[in-house]
Amino acid sequence: MAEHTSADGQLRDLLAAAVRIEQRVRRAVEARRRTDPQPDDEFRGLYLTQETVRRLLEEGRPFPAPEPEPVPGEALPDIPLAELRREFGLTALDVEILLIALVPDLDDRFEAFYGYLNDDVTRRRPSIGLALGLCGLTPADAAARARLGPYAPLRAGGLLLVEEADRPFLSRALRVPDRVTAHLLGDRTTDPRLADLLAPWHPVEGVGDAKALAGAVDSGVLLAYLREDQGGAGTALAATALALTGRGVLGLDLARLAADPTPVEAVRALVREGRLTGAGLVCAPVDALAREHPALLRLLTDSPLPTVLVGRVPWDAGWSAAGPPLPLRAPRVEPAVRARLWREAYPGPAPLPPDLDISLLLSPFLLTPDQIEGAARGAAQTAALSDGPVAAADVRRGARAQNAAGLDRLARRIEPSVGWSDLVLPADAHAQLRELTARARYRDQVLGTWGMRPGGGRGRGVSALFAGDSGTGKTMSAEVIAADLGLDLYTVDLATVIDKYVGETEKNLERIFSEAAGVNGVLLFDEADAIFGKRSDVKDAHDRYANVESAYLLQRMESFDGLAILATNLRANLDDAFTRRLDLVIDFPIPDADHRRLLWDRALGSTLPRSPSLDLDFCADSFELAGGNIRSIAITAAYLSAASGTPVTMPTLIHAIQREYQKLGRLTLASEFGEYLSLLT
Structure with a gap:
C-alpha cells in the first residue's frame, strides 16, 4: 500500500x-x-x-x-x-x-x-x-x-x-x-529492453576486500577492473562493494550483449537505467567483448556511473578513453565460504545429512558464487528423484551441471563409471594416482591458505604424465581420478589438433584451454608425444615452428588452472623441460603374470557363462598382454559364446586370442600357446 x-x-x-x-x-x-x-x-x-x-x-x-x-x-x-x-x-x-x-x-x-x-x-x-x-x-x-x-x-x-x-x-x-x-510516475520496474541482458549478481559476504573497493568508489573512482581466474568471485565482490556505497547493482552479461542485434542502444539504455535508479554497473565477462567488440567496452567505460568490469584477460589501454581503471585481483571463494553459500542456497525439501561435508565435496570444483548457488539447487532436484536425503553424488552432480558446453565441441566427454577397485596396477603406480587426486582436492588449502603457490606465473592447476604402452590403463586411471573427484573426463586427441599451417596448432590448443577454463573436469590429452616431443636444433623452418609449438604448450600448461593429464606411449620422446614442469610422472608397465590373472578374471566378469575347464592361469602365464588387449579378447570371446549358445570354453578363448594377435600383427608362437596350439585355426 x-x-x-x-x-x-x-x-x-x-x-x-x-x-x-x-x-x-x-x-x-x-x-x-x-x-x-x-x-x-x-x-x-x-x-x-x-x-x-x-x-x-x-x-x-x-x-x-x-x-x-x-x-x-x-x-x-x-x-x-x-x-x-x-x-x-x-x-x-x-x-x-x-x-x-x-x-x-x-x-x-x-x-x-x-x-x-x-x-x-x-x-x-x-x-x-x-x-x-x-x-x-x-x-x-x-x-x-x-x-x-x-x-x-x-x-x-x-x-x-x-x-x-x-x-x-x-x-x-x-x-x-x-x-x-x-x-x-514512480514505477521502478527495470527497462524491458534490458530484460535479456541483465544478470542477477548480488552482494555476497566474505568474498574479498569489498570495503577497499567501496572506499575507492566513494572517493570518486568511476572505473575499476577486477581480473579473476576460473571460479573467481569478481561479480560478487563488485556487487558487494557497490552495495556498501548505498547504490543498487545493475549486472550486465557481456556475452549476451555481444549477441544483441543493437548493442549500442542496449548500453545507452543500461546507463540511463543506472542514472535513473542510482545504481552502479557490474559488467562481465570482459573476454566476450575484448577481441571483436572493443568499441562497446569504450562506450561502457565512458559511463558517468561507477562501473566495475570483470574478466580474465589483461587490461588493454585502448578500452578506455577516460584513462586506466583501478586494477584489482578478484579472489576465489574460500572453501569455508563455499560451503556456507551452498547451504544458504540449498532450497530443500530433501534433508541434509549432518555428516555431509560440503566443503570437501566441492573442493575439486572451481565455482563462482552464482555457480555454487546453482549447484545447490541442482543437488536438491536430483535428490528429489530418489525421495531421500541429499547424497554426495547429488552434490557433485549439481556442481558438474554448472559446466559450460563449449568444450564438448572440442573434446570427447566421458562420464566416469569406474572406481579404484577396478584398477589393476602396481602398488607404486596406484599410490601415485592417489597422490594426484589429493593434489586436486587440497590445492586450495595448500596453494591458497598455506601460500605454497610457486612463482613464475604458474596457475593453481595440477598436471601429470601417464606413460606406458597402449592398453596399460592410462585412460581408465584418468577416469577413476575423475570419478573420485566427482568430475567429468574430457579426452583430447592431440594428433587431431596439429595443423600443417603455421600458428594454427597454437590456435587450436588455445581454444581447448579457453573452453576448459569454464569447465570443472579432468582434461586428458592423448597421444601427447605428437606435440610435446623433444625440441631439436633448428635446421629448417619446420624445426623452428615445431619448437614454437612445444614452447607454447609448456607455457600454457603452467598457467592452466585445471587438472590436466597427458598420456603418451613414448615417454622417451618427451622434452625434459616439459617433464620437469609436471607435478607427477606415472609409469604404466605391462602387467606381470599375477596382475594379468586378475585382469583376465575381471574382464570376463561375473555374469558371462564360463566353462569349468577354463584355464585362466595358463592365459596369464603364457600371453604377455596389456589390460586393454585382455579386455578386447574377453569381448570377442563373449560374442563367440553368444553365437554358439555355449559358455566360454578354452577353445573359444584361444580363438579370441588368435584374433587379437592378428590385429596386433603378432606371430602365434608354439611356445606361447603350448598344449592349446592345436586349437588354432
Missing part, C-alpha cells in the same frame, strides 16, 4: 509541475484562434488555405506566436523530476522542454492541442520549433537550439528522443521514452 501511495503522490506532484505547460499551451491555442480566419474548419491541418499562404508570404508566420513567458528557475519540489535535474545536469529550460514533450503521455488532450498548434492533425507530439516557441524562445536562438542537440544532457542521457530525423530541425518531433515516463 505504501508503494501505491508514494506513486500516487509522485503523479500528483508531476501533474502539478506540468500545470504551467498546460497554461502555456492554452495561451498558444487562444492566440491561434484569435487570428485564425477559420478556427472551426474541420479539415484544419490537412491543407493550406490561401489565407495561410498569404500570411506566410507577407508576415513570415501563419499565426502569431504566444507572448514570451520566462522559463522558471526556481527549484523543483523533491520529486523524481528534481532528481533527474540533479543527476543529468539539466537546466530550467531543459526541464521545461522535457515537460512539454511529456504531457501527451499524461493527458491525451495534449495530442489534439499539439496537432492544432502544429497545424497538422497527424503530428500529435510537440516539434522542436513548437517547444521553443512555448518557452518564449525564437527558432534562431542558437543557445536554445543547442539544448536539443545530440550531445546535450536531454538527448545524451536518453531522456528525450528527437524523431523524424529526415525533417528539418525545427519540425522534428520530441518524445519522452516510456521508461523515463514510468520512472517519473
